[in-house]
Amino acid sequence: MTDETSSSSSYLRRLGMWSGAAIVVGGVIGSGIFRTPATVAERTGSGLPLLALWVLGGLLTLAGVLCYAELGARRPQAGGIYLYLREAFGALPAFLFGWTMALINYPGSVAAVAVTFADYFCRATSLPAPWVKPVAAGAIFFIVGVNLFGVRAGAWLVNVFTLLKLAAISMLLVVGLVLAHGHFGGVLAVDTTVHVSAGAWIGAVLPVLFTYGGFHYLNDMAGEVRDPQRTLPRALTLGLVGVVVCYVLANIAYLVGLGHAGLAASKAPAADLMSSIFGPRGATIMAIGIACSTFGYCSIAIAGGARVLQTMGADGMFFRSVGQIDARWRAPQVALGVLGLWAIVLIVTGTFDSLVNYTTVGEWLGHAFGIATLFWYRRQFGAQSSPYRVPLYPVLPFVFVATVLGVIAATVISTPRDAGMSLVIIVLGVPVYALWRWWSRQRANA
Template sequence: MSAPAANEAKASSDGSYSRRVGLFSGVMLVIGGIIGSGIFLNPAIVAQRVHTPGLTLGAWLLGGGVALIGAFIYGELGQRIPKAGGSYVYLRDAFGELPAFLNAWGLLLMIATGAIAAVAVTFANYTLAWTGLPTDYRLPLAIGAIVLLSGINYFGVRPGALTQNVFTVLKLVALAVLVGAGLLLTGAAPVQTVASEPPDSIVLALGAALVPVLFSYGGWQQTNFVAEELVEPERNLPRALLLGVIGVVGVYLLANLTYLRTLGAGGLAASSAPAADALGRLLGPAGRTFITAGVALSTFGFLNLVILVSPRVYQAMAADGLFFPWMARLHPRHHTPAAAIVFQAAWAILLTGTGTYGELLDYVVFADWLVFGATAATLFVYRAREKRGQAPRVSYRVPGHPLTPLLFIAAALYVVVGSTASNPLNALKGTLLLGAGVPVFLYWRRRREGLAKAPASQASVVGGP
């Protein structure tokens, strides 16, 4: 029996996750988790802060270097613990249950679910602009996308991964057309609406530009959430992370080169929709229509990715006895966290309908990179355990350790501090919302301990057979 077939048989017999995601699908998950709508919009913000073409490309190259270090870090962590849940598992094992729970709590309450709502509405907006449908269709289209993709992922990781593959390829095709047109066609001379002069302080300007750049590069870590469903995760997860991040860095640099070649640094800084403006100048109205469709497809693929991976974190939390027991159960046939997928969809739809997702996401824009930095710090714990003989030595190792992880942690802290300084009130609200998870954690831990101490007959009645 082949290794994948053996894994399938094991999954069917013990009710665990089934390994159905190969290397190609893993790479598509990484790329799809990074590329959303950011590369179509954020380059204008970067150009506004650094002014010149060289510094614009330099900012994206520097951010790509940070993302690549992150891929190395998550690759080693994934090889050490190839379990579903990603950062939740690493934080729990290295620093204890509370920080891990707060990570999962934040994802469920607002980060993942708020992103699902926001991206679904973004998908609806671009779809309406693409098709010419009336704005009354916005909310039904957004909710319909959440329901459809949640349903696909309910029935197995393979349908979800195949959906991801299709829409990741489509978004790459859209970007390839953008880049190809920009580099091969000789359109009108770039528009210079803002003087393209170096900023007064290059260091400060690059630092400010790194915030939107790093947010655009975020997302590679989500593939670790489904590590338990990858075929040969110890080998394929690090490969998928590196190949995916390197591919995205190349795409991002080429896209920005296209924007600069077509619009110029000043025109890029003044643009509210760089991709549409660039392709519109090169191909006319048809180019704008094409890129609008491309953004719609890109956001749909990103939406699928978040819906696919995030329930694995909630399931891991519940399996530890820190959330509703039914959230820990996997579907007996599909081997998916079916209850967690349904719960996530219901909460995301509620956020979509009430329109509260925007505020929630504004409150926690710093949280992703806070988790990135904390997760990178777990690597030092695992390396120390390895030296003491308390953990096995792994073959895949972060190059340049400990300097490279320290640089990554510094970059993460910079984003957190920068986001907090830009809106202290929102950061305070986000911190309070995350802090609200502490009493929730204490409740579930106390309940778990109570069940553990209860007589067997009572525990059977309370907890079920």
């Protein structure tokens, strides 16, 4: 589909492979890699187990990405998991995913990361703490404003900030691997005197997998990808492989520069590593890098979440006005405005932290069931040729789904309150769905 032949009510396919890969990289790399390795180090005994967890987490995520590549190639329209669930399992599961993600998790995540951006921005610019919320709200307002002018403007913003966040990670690598004059011997060390319990291992796996999250945003925007049957698999794979390389190298830099014990004791390893070489100025430089990284994530999450919300509106699962696509800029302007405004409300009220904690299980359930739709597609359309097929089928999707369900079970055990609230939010979507369908029928009859 070309720009010229697209109807005025559809998206334009303007995203190429590099922009798609930038969306994958920017959607995964937020603030986690600058902080999470300390938590993982605290729960592992030495360098080799720590690196092994990051490699295994990357391989598992790559398995999920390859499954998403086939799903995106089979259904290259906007909506991502919502679209796959609706087609494979029906309207109710799709609505429950949209209810949990597009209306709660996406705006909650955007609000939380926008506040993180504002916090680091204010540190770097010496603005007082009361400025954090206004800066966060201003960032969301600016991102929504840019995306109102279509995917090309939004992609430009994503590409710039993806390069900036990669520059921040590159700086981290140079400092840790070259300037810190640490010892590489501790990188692959195994301390047999330290006993790590099974609970600690599970506690170390969870933050690794969550730091690899966010790889699905390109599928949310699949309706704007050029030659999607070829571009989506390549962009997804290239982007995720790049993330895994960045994450593993960043952890090696932490281990070389700080040592395993120093990394485990750190509250802000990236800032501590930079400070060890450049003093307070180093911490300021890293604050700028993390601000750029989190700002880029917000841009992607707003763009992807708005596409899911727009698809729901077009399906009649939300207000019809939200399902509209602007005829001139081919952007879901109403959906962008709704998502951005709701995220700003969450910032002002300060309720975003609870929402993000309460919907994490729902997000990963969505990933599990979303990839499980691949079994349905293969059974229904297995005889049809597909431009891309996930290798080692059915092993890869089965391993991903089984592992994610295991992680969810571990989360329920370790944080029953948050996990229980997540399940409550999902279940509350059932009466909301019934009420919405009844109201829609009444409106149609009227």
